[in-house]
Amino acid sequence: xxKNIYFFGSGKGEADASMRNLLGGKGANLAEMTNLGVxxxxxxxxxxxxxxxxxxxxxxxxxxxxxxxxxxxxxxEKAMGMKFNDAENPLxxxxxxxxxxxxxxxxxxxxxxxxNDTTIKGLVAKSGNxxxxxxxxxxxxxxxxxxxxxxxxxxxxxxxTAMKKARGVENDTDLSAADLKELVEQYKVVVKEHAxxxxxxxxxxxxxxxxxxxxxSWEVPRAVKYRKMNNIDDSWGTAVNVQAxxxxxxxxxxxxxxxxxxxxxxxxNLFYGEFxxxxxxxxxxxxxxxxxxxxELEKIMPVCYKQLVDIYKKLEKHYKDMxxxxxxxxxxxxxxxxxxxxxxxxxxxxxxxVEMFKEGLxxxxxxxxxxxxxxxxxxxxxxxxxxxxxxxxAKGLPASPGAAVGKCSFTAEDAEERKAKGEQVILVRQExxxxxxxxxxxxxxxxxxxxxxxxxxxxxxxxxGKPCVAGCAAIDINEKAQTVTIAGKKxxxxxxxxxxxxTGEVVAGKVELTTPTLSGDFGVLMGWTDEFRTLNxxxxxxxxxxxKVARDxxxxxxxxxxxxxxxxxxxxxxxxxEMILSEDLEGRKAALAKLLPIQKGDFKGxxxxxxxxxxxxxxxxxxxxxxxxxxxxxxxxxxKEMGISAEAVKTRVDQLHEFNPMLGHRGCRxxxxxxxxxxxxxxxxxxxxxxxxxxxxxxxxxIMIPLVGMLPEFKILKANAVKIADEIIAKANIxxxxxVGTMIEIPRATLIADQIxxxxxxxxxxxxxxxxxxxGFSRDDAGVFLPEYVERQILPDDPFQSIDxxxxxxxxxxxxxxxxxxNPTLKIGVCGEHGGDPKSIEFFHNAGLSYVSCSPFRVPIAxxxxxxAAIKSKKKTKIDVNVGLLKSKQSVKA
Numbered sequence: 001x002x003k004n005i006y007f008f009g010s011g012k013g014e015a016d017a018s019m020r021n022l023l024g025g026k027g028a029n030l031a032e033m034t035n036l037g038v039x040x041x042x043x044x045x046x047x048x049x050x051x052x053x054x055x056x057x058x059x060x061x062x063x064x065x066x067x068x069x070x071x072x073x074x075x076x077e078k079a080m081g082m083k084f085n086d087a088e089n090p091l092x093x094x095x096x097x098x099x100x101x102x103x104x105x106x107x108x109x110x111x112x113x114x115x116n117d118t119t120i121k122g123l124v125a126k127s128g129n130x131x132x133x134x135x136x137x138x139x140x141x142x143x144x145x146x147x148x149x150x151x152x153x154x155x156x157x158x159x160x161t162a163m164k165k166a167r168g169v170e171n172d173t174d175l176s177a178a179d180l181k182e183l184v185e186q187y188k189v190v191v192k193e194h195a196x197x198x199x200x201x202x203x204x205x206x207x208x209x210x211x212x213x214x215x216x217s218w219e220v221p222r223a224v225k226y227r228k229m230n231n232i233d234d235s236w237g238t239a240v241n242v243q244a245x246x247x248x249x250x251x252x253x254x255x256x257x258x259x260x261x262x263x264x265x266x267x268x269n270l271f272y273g274e275f276x277x278x279x280x281x282x283x284x285x286x287x288x289x290x291x292x293x294x295x296e297l298e299k300i301m302p303v304c305y306k307q308l309v310d311i312y313k314k315l316e317k318h319y320k321d322m323x324x325x326x327x328x329x330x331x332x333x334x335x336x337x338x339x340x341x342x343x344x345x346x347x348x349x350x351x352x353x354v355e356m357f358k359e360g361l362x363x364x365x366x367x368x369x370x371x372x373x374x375x376x377x378x379x380x381x382x383x384x385x386x387x388x389x390x391x392x393x394a395k396g397l398p399a400s401p402g403a404a405v406g407k408c409s410f411t412a413e414d415a416e417e418r419k420a421k422g423e424q425v426i427l428v429r430q431e432x433x434x435x436x437x438x439x440x441x442x443x444x445x446x447x448x449x450x451x452x453x454x455x456x457x458x459x460x461x462x463x464x465g466k467p468c469v470a471g472c473a474a475i476d477i478n479e480k481a482q483t484v485t486i487a488g489k490k491x492x493x494x495x496x497x498x499x500x501x502x503t504g505e506v507v508a509g510k511v512e513l514t515t516p517t518l519s520g521d522f523g524v525l526m527g528w529t530d531e532f533r534t535l536n537x538x539x540x541x542x543x544x545x546x547x548k549v550a551r552d553x554x555x556x557x558x559x560x561x562x563x564x565x566x567x568x569x570x571x572x573x574x575x576x577x578e579m580i581l582s583e584d585l586e587g588r589k590a591a592l593a594k595l596l597p598i599q600k601g602d603f604k605g606x607x608x609x610x611x612x613x614x615x616x617x618x619x620x621x622x623x624x625x626x627x628x629x630x631x632x633x634x635x636x637x638x639x640k641e642m643g644i645s646a647e648a649v650k651t652r653v654d655q656l657h658e659f660n661p662m663l664g665h666r667g668c669r670x671x672x673x674x675x676x677x678x679x680x681x682x683x684x685x686x687x688x689x690x691x692x693x694x695x696x697x698x699x700x701x702x703i704m705i706p707l708v709g710m711l712p713e714f715k716i717l718k719a720n721a722v723k724i725a726d727e728i729i730a731k732a733n734i735x736x737x738x739x740v741g742t743m744i745e746i747p748r749a750t751l752i753a754d755q756i757x758x759x760x761x762x763x764x765x766x767x768x769x770x771x772x773x774x775x776g777f778s779r780d781d782a783g784v785f786l787p788e789y790v791e792r793q794i795l796p797d798d799p800f801q802s803i804d805x806x807x808x809x810x811x812x813x814x815x816x817x818x819x820x821x822x823n824p825t826l827k828i829g830v831c832g833e834h835g836g837d838p839k840s841i842e843f844f845h846n847a848g849l850s851y852v853s854c855s856p857f858r859v860p861i862a863x864x865x866x867x868x869a870a871i872k873s874k875k876k877t878k879i880d881v882n883v884g885l886l887k888s889k890q891s892v893k894a
Contacts (some may be wrong), residue, residue: 008034009042009079009244017319022047023297024239026098028338031803036318038311038336042079043093043243046071046102046211054215061212069207080244085203089126090119092245094337095210102340104459106226106437107238108147108217110210112140112245132250134180135172139280141187141199144206148213149195162191166854173278187728191317205750216238216495222437228791229441229464230633232697242336246330249280253301253332255331256281259294259308261283261316261323264462265401265453265520267351269359271295271312273325274452281326281337284452285378290471291452294809304334316338321370322352322363337448344464345377347522364528365871373838373865375465379522380857382513388714391508393487393497396447396472398431398504399458404445404467404508405498408491409418410479412439419443424697428484432457432478440464445499445507449475467501473505518553518860526554526860533866535844536851537861538616540831542566544605550856554670555862557614557700558606559764559853560831563681564622566602567595576627578640581652585676592680599681603688607699615830616764616853617685618743619678621706623666625656662772667707671717676703678717679724690732694869702739704764709746711755717760745769752816756825757819764853765812767832771799773861800833803840813847820848829853838865845869 004014008022013031019377022030027045034040050065062889073084092114097107115123115137123133138160145151155459163175163183175183191199200206217223218238227234248256257275261270274291276283278301297375298305308327311334315323323343328335344352353367362370384390386404409425412435418425419442427443431450440446442458445467448457452471461468476485483490486506491497498507517528538551538559547558567576572595579591606615629635632646635653639646658664673677682703689699703721708714718740729736744750745766753763772779777786779800789795795804803809812830819826829851834840836854841862844852846869854862 001218004065005044005046005072005338007042007044007072007075007302007861008032009039009076015045020100021236022049022097022099022239024048025102026096026338027239027241030241030243032318033315033339033619034167037357038315041244041246041335041337042076043241044069044076045098046240047136047241048237048239049254051215051239054212055237059212059216061208062386066208069242070204073204073207076242076244076457082244084114086122087118087120088122090114090122092123092342093207094241094243094245095214096241096243097214097238098241099218099232100236101230101232102170102343102345103223103226103230104456106217106223108214110140110144110147110213111427112136112811113144113206113210114245115140115210116201116203116206117748119203121618127247127250129250131177131180132247134177134184134246135249135686136280138180138187141184141191144210145187145191145195147217149197149199151191151194152549155190156187159183159190162189162374164705167281171538174378177588201719211242211248212241214238222435224763225437225441228614229437231283231689234430244332245337246328247280248276248328248402249278250328250331252490254278254328254329254330255297255326256284256300257291257294257326258284259312259327260326260342261312261325262342262348262352263399264322264324264342264348266354267322267344267348269355271309272453274421276485281328288729290450290833292475299716301329301332304329304383307334314648317361320356320366343459343462346371346377346379347401348462349375350525351377351521354524357576362635362790364531368525368528368864368867370873371864373861373868376860376864377465377858379465380515380860381485382500382515383502384507385512385514388512390498390505390511392505393489393508394472394474394506396469396474396504396506397451397453397458398500398502399451399453399470400461400466400468401502402445402467403466403500403511403513404443404504405496405513406481407496407893408484408493409439409443410477410482410484410493412436412442414493415439419738426499428475428477429457430479431455432460440466443500445469447472447475447497447499449477461501468501469501469504469506471706472504472506478607504796515857526863529863529867530554533863534870535841535849535862536829536868537859537862537866538614538829538831538835538853539849539856540835540853541606541856546856547606547609550859551609551613553856553859555613555856555859556851557616558618559612559829559835559851560704561606561617562621563599563617564626566599566622567627572598573627574641575849577642579677580624580628580656581642581644583648588674589676592676595886596680596684599684600691602747603685603701604692607689607692607701608695608697611697612700613704616702616704616741616762617681618706619681619706621667623658623661624670625653625657625658625661625662628653628656650886660776662769668705668717668861669707672713673707675717679720682721682724683728686728686736686738688736689736689738693734693736695734699736700738701736702741702762704741704743704762706743706766707745707769708756709748711752711759713755714742715759740825744815745773747774747811752819753815754822757821757823762827763819763829764814765828765830765832765849766802767803767812767830767834770811770832771804771808773803775799797839801833802837805843809843812844812849816847816849826849837861838868841865842872845873 008031013034014032017032023045023182084091095110142156255277259273264273273294323339323344326338349371353370356362357367361511406424406426427612448470452524498511536556539555540560541547542565575594582588635649636646639649689701693699739761741760741762743766827850831853835852836858
């Protein structure tokens with residue numbers, strides 16, 4: 001019989017940490033901790049394969065699996081010295097999910113499983129604490145009813161609220177054993193009313209239904225949404241961990257907590273966490289009670305604290321990574337319930353990676369792979385300007401660093417709707433729950449009234465890189481009225497607040513934010529990327545300011561300067577429109593003469609900033625109709641400004657109209673029909689380069705001709721450009737090297753890349769247009785259906801965000817191979833949006849490109865992604881070589 005379940009207990013596990021894919025992260029680590037001699041309550045893990053089997057069987061557990069579960073119950077009974085379904089010494093279980101990648105709070109858990117009217121007597125007798133026993137029983141019915149029988153938590157909450165009101169008490173802990181016993185009976189009635197059947201009394205029936213419910217939770221909307229947001233494969237499934245219960249709510253010598261081996265917000269090498277005495281684990285993360293800092297445990301239970309410190313050091317050293325641990329103390333005895341690699345902010349990820357390398361715990365390659373490139377985007381998020389005047393109106397816990405500004409939003413649905421409309425919002429909640437995941441993703445930041453540093457809001461916000469202020473007791477939220485009262489003032493959906501997740505402060509109104517720079521550990525990590533990556537990283541920049549930002553972030557040149565962006569500033573558009581409205585060549589040249597010094601000034605500014613680095617400038621690409629007004633009112637204004645009739649303007653605009661401008665009179669086609677436009681731009685580029693070079697700076701201009709699809713187009717336009725450039729350089733009596741290349745963005749160009757490469761000095765793939773033309777998708781219109789294509793797995797990703805490797809990617813690869821066939825030293829880059837996407841960057845690295853170009857703020861992301869791609873490629877080559885050597889040896893032996 002195939003093995004579907006793996007037991008852990010009595011100091012030995014049937015698995016280890018390497019079996020994560022089969023047992024999920026939680027199950028693999030429970031087995032590993034057991035093997036390490038860490039005190040772990042015994043139990044067993046049902047494999048992820050059984051989750052997939054469950055769905056294949058129409059959401060049913062097989063008889064074979066049920067038989068194996070019974071065998072492992074017996075093993076657990078023996079290890080714990082207790083008996084399941086027993087009236088005298090009852091063994092109770094926790095039933096938890098465990099995917100191969102941590103998905104905190106997204107799937108379901110059941111605690112205290114096995115309690116019924118018979119086993120409760122044994123729990124009372126064993127604990128000597130009737131109140132504890134019935135508190136556990138009522139919690140079990142509530143949790144089981146909600147998770148397994150689909151009876152919403154609010155129905156149980158109504159009963160306990162009414163009970164507290166009737167008894168004149170505020171807290172659950174103030175209810176007596178008799179009260180809780182009565183509440184248990186009320187909860188059973190709630191289940192019968194809302195589920196249509198009685199609460200199951202048999203322990204094995206409870207377990208069977210709970211395992212099925214945890215498997216089913218893989219497909220709940222919040223889990224599906226979380227996987228989509230974090231690129232987690234839907235086909236993996238979850239394992240189920242069935243573990244003997246230990247109780248943190250057996251009195252003042254019991255407790256429960258969550259701890260990290262380092263600070264998950266900052267990365268500081270300091271034991272970090274929270275705990276509650278006389279509580280169960282859910283109490284810590286749910287935010288219902290405010291927990292104590294982990295250091296306080298040393299005063300309350302010094303022996304357990306020392307043991308916990310020894311264990312955390314042992315686990316971090318063993319796993320060589322920051323650990324997130326859950327523990328329970330039952331009547332003075334410490335048990336570890338979980339360890340996993342801890343979720344951390346971007347700042348913490350960078351600091352941990354750098355410091356762990358310096359401590360000798362990991363090597364540089366591991367350190368670089370510890371930081372996800374997308375996390376760096378979070379590091380580059382704004383912080384509150386040091387010069388800003390602040391009106392601090394409340395203070396909570398600094399749960400996730402960074403700053404955020406937005407209008408107040410009180411539900412996840414509202415936050416998602418307003419984000420879709422382009423609004424910036426702060427999600428304001430009593431506490432967040434897994435159902436809020438979509439709103440948390442949509443919000444700029446999160447503010448909660450309750451919860452600690454390890455609450456759901458804090459953990460998820462840190463994982464998302466969202467600023468979060470948690471446990472802010474000074475705020476009073478009225479969700480129904482859509483208001484929050486802070487310092488005596490009400491804030492509604494149209495009122496701005498600012499969060500400082502680094503300090504925990506809530507600030508009135510909109511506050512000026514600043515962007516961080518590469519410094520400290522961030523700078524060190526970026527320096528390491530340059531030791532490994534082989535791809536150069538350039539930037540897309542159209543102004544000296546953007547060029548400087550990118551250079552400060554480590555850009556090694558400009559891969560795309562879009563000259564048309566310069567045409568819209570100030571009075572420039574007037575000269576452009578004069579050129580468009582001109583009826584003859586002389587008129588167009590006169591208008592272009594006005595633009596020449598302006599364009600030259602723009603290029604000079606960029607060349608000066610990029611001293612010593614290449615600057616690729618794309619000649620005019622959009623069709624002319626983009627520069628003229630299209631409404632009668634705007635056309636009348638333009639006519640008045642130009643001193644001509646409105647009818648003349650309308651006539652010319654109508655002449656420029658195209659049914660499909662993307663495929664129309666644009667790019668090199670404009671250069672062919674109106675060569676004077678490109679002539680002016682080439683003159684501006686080379687004149688600017690000459691002047692900056694004469695001032696003592698090194699200038700490397702690269703002129704890029706867009707939209708080439710046929711070799712004669714390129715040959716004609718290159719000849720024109722070279723003629724003008726050489727005349728200017730000769731006249732200036734200066735040595736200036738420049739290049740003329742093309743943007744490969746038409747499928748046909750990739751097919752004749754060998755011909756074009758005989759004349760072009762560089763290629764730059766414009767993957768935005770190449771994607772549009774290859775897939776037949778309009779980037780502006782495809783947003784209507786692309787989300788569904790991704791959701792239904794017709795496409796793995798939005799092809800405008802991550803390159804379509806099977807289609808567009810193959811054209812890129814073919815273009816590289818054909819181009820290098822006739823020009824082996826051809827420099828080839830990518831300047832589309834894909835140049836900043838980590839997954840695409842790995843593809844471009846493997847395709848043999850020279851560089852990628854991306855927006856300034858994505859330069860650090862691209863640098864790290866390129867380094868990771870090189871490391872991965874190097875490891876793969878090493879494996880391939882070893883496999884090849886092994887096959888050779890086997891062949892020799894044969």
